[in-house]
Amino acid sequence: MYGHFGSHPHRARHSRHGVGGHGGHGDGHGRRGGPRLGRFLEHGDLRFVLLALVEEAPSHGYELIRTLEERTGGAYRPSPGAIYPTLALLEDEGFVAQSQGSGARKLYEITPAGLEALAPQRPSVAAIFARMNETGDEVGRHKVRRGMENVKTALRLRASRGLSETEAEAVAAILDEAAGKIERVGA
Numbered sequence: 001m002y003g004h005f006g007s008h009p010h011r012a013r014h015s016r017h018g019v020g021g022h023g024g025h026g027d028g029h030g031r032r033g034g035p036r037l038g039r040f041l042e043h044g045d046l047r048f049v050l051l052a053l054v055e056e057a058p059s060h061g062y063e064l065i066r067t068l069e070e071r072t073g074g075a076y077r078p079s080p081g082a083i084y085p086t087l088a089l090l091e092d093e094g095f096v097a098q099s100q101g102s103g104a105r106k107l108y109e110i111t112p113a114g115l116e117a118l119a120p121q122r123p124s125v126a127a128i129f130a131r132m133n134e135t136g137d138e139v140g141r142h143k144v145r146r147g148m149e150n151v152k153t154a155l156r157l158r159a160s161r162g163l164s165e166t167e168a169e170a171v172a173a174i175l176d177e178a179a180g181k182i183e184r185v186g187a
């Protein structure tokens with residue numbers, strides 16, 4: 001009925017390995033039917049990932065959620081229910097401190113104790129960030145392949161109905177324009 005386990009909210013914690021999933025980190029499927037991505041974080045990793053991100057730039061919780069989502073190409077978005085309690089724990093441990101940011105939101109900054117706690121964890125945090133970057137690249141490639149398939153399907157469907165000379169020229173012009181825009185992406 002739902003295609004795969006990640007499609008239905010009541011099945012989100014179930015995986016092909018049974019009930020329980022991955023401790024609240026999703027079932028390993030990419031969002032919106034994307035590629036299988038695996039698990040990013042083991043138990044306790046989020047603390048050190050957040051410390052490393054706050055070391056890079058003082059941030060508030062929403063920025064940290066957005067940063068993690070961006071690094072994975074949208075494949076992983078931690079919930080506020082995971083981020084804010086972890087930030088509160090880090091604050092209780094003295095690893096981060098709040099400072100006044102712009103507006104009502106408070107920024108979290110790493111403390112000297114946080115830097116000391118993060119130091120031995122840097123190799124594992126670097127490995128997590130590398131996995132996130134690889135996944136973001138994989139998700140991007142998946143999106144491009146999906147777009148290519150959509151164009152091929154649209155062309156086949158349109159061609160099966162027949163094309164006049166004027167319609168064929170219009171389709172060719174659209175494809176030429178798209179090709180030019182694709183070549184300029186990131187340039």
